[in-house]
Structure formats: structure tokens, C-alpha cells
Amino acid sequence: MSRWEPHIDLMRLLEALSTELAVTTETEVLQAGVEARWPLAEAAREVRELIGALNGDPGEAEVLQSIDRTEGGVERENLRHHRSVTERGNRTCCSRQH
Amino acid sequence: LEGASAMRPRTIKKSSAAVRDAASRPHIVQSGIARMSEWNVSPGGASRTIAVDNTAADVARAIHALSDADLVRLKALARLWTRGLPPGIGWADVLHEAIARALDGSRRWPPDVPILAFLSGIMRSICDDQWRRARREAEVLVCDEDVANRCAASVEMKSPTPERVVAAAQSLAAVDRLFAGDALALKIIAGLAEGLTPAEICQQYGMSERQYDTTRKRMRRALLRCGLAGSAS
Numbered sequence: 001m002s003r004w005e006p007h008i009d010l011m012r013l014l015e016a017l018s019t020e021l022a023v024t025t026e027t028e029v030l031q032a033g034v035e036a037r038w039p040l041a042e043a044a045r046e047v048r049e050l051i052g053a054l055n056g057d058p059g060e061a062e063v064l065q066s067i068d069r070t071e072g073g074v075e076r077e078n079l080r081h082h083r084s085v086t087e088r089g090n091r092t093c094c095s096r097q098h
Numbered sequence: 099l100e101g102a103s104a105m106r107p108r109t110i111k112k113s114s115a116a117v118r119d120a121a122s123r124p125h126i127v128q129s130g131i132a133r134m135s136e137w138n139v140s141p142g143g144a145s146r147t148i149a150v151d152n153t154a155a156d157v158a159r160a161i162h163a164l165s166d167a168d169l170v171r172l173k174a175l176a177r178l179w180t181r182g183l184p185p186g187i188g189w190a191d192v193l194h195e196a197i198a199r200a201l202d203g204s205r206r207w208p209p210d211v212p213i214l215a216f217l218s219g220i221m222r223s224i225c226d227d228q229w230r231r232a233r234r235e236a237e238v239l240v241c242d243e244d245v246a247n248r249c250a251a252s253v254e255m256k257s258p259t260p261e262r263v264v265a266a267a268q269s270l271a272a273v274d275r276l277f278a279g280d281a282l283a284l285k286i287i288a289g290l291a292e293g294l295t296p297a298e299i300c301q302q303y304g305m306s307e308r309q310y311d312t313t314r315k316r317m318r319r320a321l322l323r324c325g326l327a328g329s330a331s
Contacts, residue, residue: 006266007229007258009291013273014182015222016290017321021174022214024318029167032322043326044166047173050190051161054197 152207157200160213171214174325179221181269184232184261196220229262236261276320282313283320 033040152160164172176193183192196217199205205223207216236259258266270291277283282305289299300310 005258005263006270007262010182010266010269011222011225012293013270013287013291014178014225017273017317018175018178018218018222019215020314020318021171021178021321021325022212022218024171024322026165026167028315028318029170029322032319033170033326035319036323036326038323038326040166040170040326043173044169047169047193050194051197054194054201 152209154201154203157207157213157216160207161197161200164213168214170322170326172217174322175214175218176221177325178321179218179225181272182222182225182266183228185265187228192221192224193217195224199224229258232261233259276324277317280313280316280320282309283317286310286313286317 029040033043172193173189176189176196179192180187180189199220200207200217205216205220207213211219273287274284277287282303285303285305286299289302294302296310299305300307305313
């Protein structure tokens with residue numbers, strides 16, 4: 001009998017389920033929203049805000065502008081400036097976690 | 099978090115003109131699917147085409163173009179991968195870090211990989227990075243400097259920490275609870291965790307192809323509901 005390695009099982013499972021999630025259709029997303037009685041727009045806004053926070057402002061437009069303006073090292077420099085390193089609970093305290 | 103992948107595909111930086119050109123074709127990223135970027139070079143006068151990775155600019159545009167439904171999928175993916183992380187790290191943390199890695203170019207977006215799959219792959223590697231880091235921190239606490247260096251070098255070779263094993267077992271139980279009451283889903287979960295293919299799962303559990311597909315759809319919606327409403331189980 002082989003030894004149970006739950007961390008390997010878990011990663012295999014998450015890999016498979018993430019593939020399923022990534023290919024869900026728009027209809028399935030809408031249906032899930034109805035079933036969960038949770039507005040899709042609210043969940044989407046939450047993620048948009050998180051993306052916006054990466055840029056240090058409410059919108060992503062500036063990220064696009066900075067990339068269009070620049071190239072190579074300058075581009076990376078701008079983005080590095082905005083990059084934050086994830087520490088345990090780094091964003092947990094300021095974002096709603098479910 | 100520690101640096102990303104050790105092996106990165108070779109990339110060729112596109113000119114700003116090419117970036118502007120890409121911007122004038124927003125429909126390419128609106129689909130959420132990465133396109134095959136091409137770069138024409140003329141070595142010795144002969145023109146040939148080389149496929150290159152998408153740039154950080156492409157990533158930014160693709161993320162900017164994500165629809166509400168895509169963002170919901172992204173949140174659900176982040177919540178899913180959080181189950182593979184050490185306790186105390188939330189979905190927003192892992193998603194934040196994944197997007198940061200994608201935007202700053204520390205992870206390259208290969209051609210023909212959908213943006214959501216790309217970000218999901220980054221989240222997966224963040225899981226591994228976090229556990230490696232947790233192990234290193236635990237070992238450094240009990241080692242002197244020389245020993246710590248040897249520990250760090252051998253981290254990859256070691257079996258998982260008891261904390262990771264316990265956390266993984268708890269996460270597996272939580273996924274089971276998510277599908278409690280759906281016997282077929284639980285069978286598929288067990289099969290996927292064992293690394294079985296759909297055909298093998300059907301064979302092992304006496305499931306028809308149609309039952310498998312119908313159950314998969316139920317499972318997808320359950321995962322999306324979980325991502326939306328954010329139930330803890």
C-alpha cells in the first residue's frame with residue numbers, strides 16, 4: 001500500500017478544477033450568479049479594485065498608458081514600482097475575504 | 099514572494115510601434131485569448147517569422163479587457179488556489195501577486211495560452227513558492243547560518259512539512275464538503291485527485307460519459323458560486 005500524499009493529491013485536484021473553471025461559459029457564470037444570489041457586478045468590481053490597487057489608483061488605465069509610453073527597462077521600472085510583495089495576509093486586512 | 103520560474107521561454111521585445119499597433123486592435127484581447135505574436139526578422143535577407151511571447155503590455159491590455167464574467171472566473175480561480183496555500187493567505191493576496199508577476203514581466207505569457215489560464219498557472223506556482231518559503235523560514239529559525247544555507251539548498255529534495263500535509267488534508271476535506279450530497283461529483287473529485295483521466299474515472303466508478311459531463315457542469319457552477327459568494331467551505 002502506497003503512502004498517502006495529500007499535498008500531491010490536492011495540487012492535482014486544484015490543477016484539474018482550475019482548468020474547469022477557466023473554461024466555464026458566460027451562461028454558466030450568469031447561472032451561478034443567480035444560484036448564489038450574488039450580483040456578478042459586485043464580484044467583478046472587487047477584482048477590478050484589486051487590479052486598480054496594483055497601480056496605486058482606482059483604475060487600470062494608467063497602467064496601459066505607462067506601458068504605451070515606455071518600453072524595455074523603463075516599462076519594467078514603472079511596473080516594479082507598483083509591484084507589491086505578498087506577505088501573509090497582506091491584502092487580507094484591507095480586502096473583503098470570504 | 100520569491101522569484102518566479104527558473105526556466106523562461108525566450109522572448110523578443112516588440113517595438114513601441116508594434117505595441118501601438120496592438121492597441122489599435124482591441125478585439126484581439128477582448129476575447130480573453132492570447133494571440134500568437136509574430137516578429138519578422140530578415141537574417142541574410144531572408145525573411146522568416148518567429149513566434150514570441152506576449153509582452154507585459156499585452157498582459158495589461160488583456161487584463162484591462164476582461165469582462166465581468168472573466169473577472170468572476172478570475173476570483174473563483176484565486177479562491178480555488180488559496181486552498182493550496184499556507185493558512186492565513188487570502189484569495190486577494192494570491193490574485194494580487196499573480197497579476198503583479200504577470201505585469202512586471204517576471205512571468206512571461208506564452209502565445210496561445212488564454213489569459214485566465216496564464217494567471218491560474220502563476221497562482222499555482224505561488225502556492226509552491228509559499229510552501230517553500232514557509233519551510234525555509236521554519237528551518238532557518240532552528241539553524242545557524244552555515245546549516246541554514248545547506249538547508250535552503252536541500253529544500254527542494256525534502257518531503258513536505260507536516261504543516262503542509264495537514265493543510266492539504268484539510269483542504270481536500272473542504273473540497274469534499276463543497277460537493278457533499280453529490281455522489282458523482284465526489285467520485286470525480288477522488289479520481290481527479292488520484293490523477294485519473296476522465297475515461298479512467300468513468301471506468302473506475304461505472305459512470306457514463308454523459309453523467310460525467312453533466313456532473314462536471316454542476317461542479318463548475320458550484321466552484322463559481324463558491325468564488326462569488328465566497329463560502330468558506
